[in-house]
Amino acid sequence: MLFLIQYTAYSALLFGIYILFLRNRELHSWNRFFLIAIPTLSLALPLIKLPVLATQVPALAYTLPEIAVSPLNKVSNSSFFSLPSLVLAAYVAISAVLLSRIAIQYFAIEKRKKRSSYQLQDGVRVFTETGIGPGSLGRDIFFPGTEVAPEILEHEMTHVRLHHTADMALLHLLQAIFWPNIVLHFIGRELRMVHEFQADAEGAIDAEHYSAILLAESMGVKHGTLEHTFFHHPIKRRIVMLQKKKDSRRPLIPAAIRSGFATLLVAAGIIWLQSCTRKAMPEPAAYATAEKMPHTDYDLGTYLGNNIKYPEDARKRNVEGRVIVKFIVDKDGSVTKPEVLRSPDQALSDEAIRVVSTMPKWQPAMNGNKTVPVYFVLPISFQLAPNAATAPQKG
Numbered sequence: 474m475l476f477l478i479q480y481t482a483y484s485a486l487l488f489g490i491y492i493l494f495l496r497n498r499e500l501h502s503w504n505r506f507f508l509i510a511i512p513t514l515s516l517a518l519p520l521i522k523l524p525v526l527a528t529q530v531p532a533l534a535y536t537l538p539e540i541a542v543s544p545l546n547k548v549s550n551s552s553f554f555s556l557p558s559l560v561l562a563a564y565v566a567i568s569a570v571l572l573s574r575i576a577i578q579y580f581a582i583e584k585r586k587k588r589s590s591y592q593l594q595d596g597v598r599v600f601t602e603t604g605i606g607p608g609s610l611g612r613d614i615f616f617p618g619t620e621v622a623p624e625i626l627e628h629e630m631t632h633v634r635l636h637h638t639a640d641m642a643l644l645h646l647l648q649a650i651f652w653p654n655i656v657l658h659f660i661g662r663e664l665r666m667v668h669e670f671q672a673d674a675e676g677a678i679d680a681e682h683y684s685a686i687l688l689a690e691s692m693g694v695k696h697g698t699l700e701h702t703f704f705h706h707p708i709k710r711r712i713v714m715l716q717k718k719k720d721s722r723r724p725l726i727p728a729a730i731r732s733g734f735a736t737l738l739v740a741a742g743i744i745w746l747q748s749c750t751r752k753a754m755p756e757p758a759a760y761a762t763a764e765k766m767p768h769t770d771y772d773l774g775t776y777l778g779n780n781i782k783y784p785e786d787a788r789k790r791n792v793e794g795r796v797i798v799k800f801i802v803d804k805d806g807s808v809t810k811p812e813v814l815r816s817p818d819q820a821l822s823d824e825a826i827r828v829v830s831t832m833p834k835w836q837p838a839m840n841g842n843k844t845v846p847v848y849f850v851l852p853i854s855f856q857l858a859p860n861a862a863t864a865p866q867k868g
Contacts, residue, residue, distance in 0.1 A: 571649035763838035
């Protein structure tokens with residue numbers, strides 16, 4: 474979840490740089506590179522941490538999985554039907570649906586191609602009577618009927634020569650896998666427009682005539698979603714770009730430099746923040762994280778399940794709720810200094826402290842070759858089953 478939030482935030486920051494410095498400028502090749510770099514660089518940034526930049530900053534303790542306690546059921550700290558598992562399953566299901574949709578669209582285009590005839594031109598297959606297009610996908614060009622306009626053909630040949638399909642394939646894949654990142658949608662839409670700018674620039678020998686073609690033929694064109702279509706909206710931006718004078722490049726190079734410099738500053742700031750060593754401030758003698766975190770040689774959930782007892786007094790009073798316990802795994806692996814951070818009832822607090830205090834030793838944390846103390850936060854949820862307070866007790 475944290476990675477996804479970081480990915481979305483970094484994508485938004487870098488796309489903001491594009492909007493500020495590059496949008497609607499005639500730096501088509503640079504703009505294309507920049508838009509492709511945004512989702513790929515944003516994907517890598519959360520993973521970059523440089524030890525040489527490490528500093529000490531406050532950090533939160535590592536939180537263990539929540540333990541659920543019921544007087545009538547075993548304690549469990551994991552379940553296939555737990556909320557995190559259900560959320561993950563839903564996430565994967567949506568990604569699978571989006572990937573399936575891409576596959577369906579691709580095979581639909583392939584099916585149309587098999588029903589249509591084509592001619593080779595400079596190693597590119599030009600299909601006619603496909604019912605979709607004009608457009609291109611990979612090294613194939615599609616026309617809905619038998620008519621092949623030279624200007625449109627040159628436009629689509631430019632898409633093929635510049636490998637625009639590869640750009641969009643990458644964006645479609647990222648959008649399907651990281652679908653909550655809505656910024657990818659706007660990046661993909663802008664990248665398509667930059668592709669059209671590039672193709673228009675090479676195909677428009679006569680800008681006035683070319684603009685007239687765009688206006689006359691922009692409505693009612695069918696396409697298969699994945700391919701680049703000649704009549705890509707919004708038409709107004711394409712015509713405005715066509716009408717720009719070629720000698721108006723005065724601010725273009727500075728704009729490219731400014732966008733690159735701003736990106737370097739943002740990336741450097743992100744890497745610096747992520748590279749900070751997270752050391753626990755409330756207890757300088759214990760760390761929040763370590764190179765090798767502490768772990769148990771026994772199953773923690775099983776141990777707690779066998780040892781936690783729902784307080785009888787709390788059960789009779791129908792008391793339930795979550796107890797948050799903090800404790801330190803010391804240099805020798807012993808569990809020390811258990812402390813209740815939050816609790817709805819003293820009886821529940823006492824039971825939580827009792828069971829944490831009696832935990833067997835852990836394998837201690839390691840920083841390099843040195844063992845270090847690390848503290849954890851353990852949520853224990855005491856839950857009464859329906860009618861548990863009044864249920865008859867056996868024996």
